[in-house]
Amino acid sequence: MTPADDPEVKISNRDRVIFQDSGQTKGDLADYYASIAPLMLPFAAGRPVSLVRCPQGRAKKCFFQKHDTGGFGPQVHTVQIPEKSGQSDDYLYVEDAGGLLGCVQMGTIEFHGWQARADDVELPDRLVFDLDPDSGLGYAEVTRAAADIRDRLVADGLESFAMLSGGKGVHIVAPLSRGHSWDSHRDYAKGLADLVAEAEPDRFTATMSKAKREGRIFIDWLRNQRGNTSVLPYSARARAGAPVAAPVTWDELATAANAHPYSISDAARLIERAAGKDLAGWGIVEQALP
Ligand code: ATP
Ligand code: MN
Ligand code: MN
Numbered sequence: 001m002t003p004a005d006d007p008e009v010k011i012s013n014r015d016r017v018i019f020q021d022s023g024q025t026k027g028d029l030a031d032y033y034a035s036i037a038p039l040m041l042p043f044a045a046g047r048p049v050s051l052v053r054c055p056q057g058r059a060k061k062c063f064f065q066k067h068d069t070g071g072f073g074p075q076v077h078t079v080q081i082p083e084k085s086g087q088s089d090d091y092l093y094v095e096d097a098g099g100l101l102g103c104v105q106m107g108t109i110e111f112h113g114w115q116a117r118a119d120d121v122e123l124p125d126r127l128v129f130d131l132d133p134d135s136g137l138g139y140a141e142v143t144r145a146a147a148d149i150r151d152r153l154v155a156d157g158l159e160s161f162a163m164l165s166g167g168k169g170v171h172i173v174a175p176l177s178r179g180h181s182w183d184s185h186r187d188y189a190k191g192l193a194d195l196v197a198e199a200e201p202d203r204f205t206a207t208m209s210k211a212k213r214e215g216r217i218f219i220d221w222l223r224n225q226r227g228n229t230s231v232l233p234y235s236a237r238a239r240a241g242a243p244v245a246a247p248v249t250w251d252e253l254a255t256a257a258n259a260h261p262y263s264i265s266d267a268a269r270l271i272e273r274a275a276g277k278d279l280a281g282w283g284i285v286e287q288a289l290p
Pocket of ligand 3: 220
């Protein structure tokens with residue numbers, strides 16, 4: 001039985017068109033997640049998630065959801081996380097394909113994850129540098145920037161992996177063993193972004209301000225703060241053409257045409273690629289924050 005046939009996750013309105021430009025339906029999206037679940041879950045399972053939900057399709061109202069609002073069904077779990085205010089709030093996480101589909105049933109298109117797992121949210125386990133190019137910059141600029149970040153990480157003894165966001169930019173992901181605090185996680189990410197931006201201020205900025213971003217690539221290190229998220233590998237995107245966030249090798253990063261070459265209609269191709277030797281170890285390495 002594939003998850004798409006799971007009687008506990010009934011997908012209603014399978015024929016509803018979710019991606020108006022390219023025609024994919026809610027059923028197509030559910031089938032994509034059912035197929036890609038074995039590739040996606042190693043990065044998504046057990047991690048607090050925020051969802052981009054578009055119940056009437058991506059062309060209508062979408063919203064970014066961090067907390068449990070009920071109605072997700074038994075395969076979508078909750079974890080209480082203390083907020084800065086001292087109060088706790090319920091966050092969502094999934095463990096399996098049924099959980100992904102439970103979210104799709106509720107109109108979810110995108111899955112974004114914390115850089116920590118639900119069983120101990122105070123111990124971050126993944127660095128993400130989200131490269132956001134200013135509108136005038138081309139994809140080639142972004143790939144060059146990604147290689148620069150990779151080299152900085154290598155200098156600190158860290159291996160990293162590239163992911164096409166499915167949007168405009170690239171994410172660089174460095175898995176870390178758990179054992180350091182959010183403060184050191186954040187400080188390391190900010191420190192690296194500042195170093196790169198200060199070395200080449202014409203190409204980069206590490207500050208969010210719109211004015212400073214003009215003509216530059218914003219190295220968005222803020223993904224590494226407690227409570228912030230980044231789009232998870234293999235998540236679909238609520239953007240034109242139903243693109244997905246796709247792990248790539250460093251070689252493929254350099255040869256891709258843009259940051260959104262794969263869509264939810266490419267599940268078979270993504271699965272075949274992931275089995276290839278170059279991509280098989282993507283996102284898997286034992287290393288600690290320097
Ligand atoms: P792109 O490559 O086009 O930049 P992206 O996924 O990196 O795609 P960003 O706009 O850079 O998109 O967003 C980075 C992250 O910020 C997202 O992955 C998401 O986790 C988080 N985010 C996005 N929208 C919201 C929101 N409305 N509220 C809170 N966090 C958000
Ligand atoms: Mn981005
Ligand atoms: Mn960003």
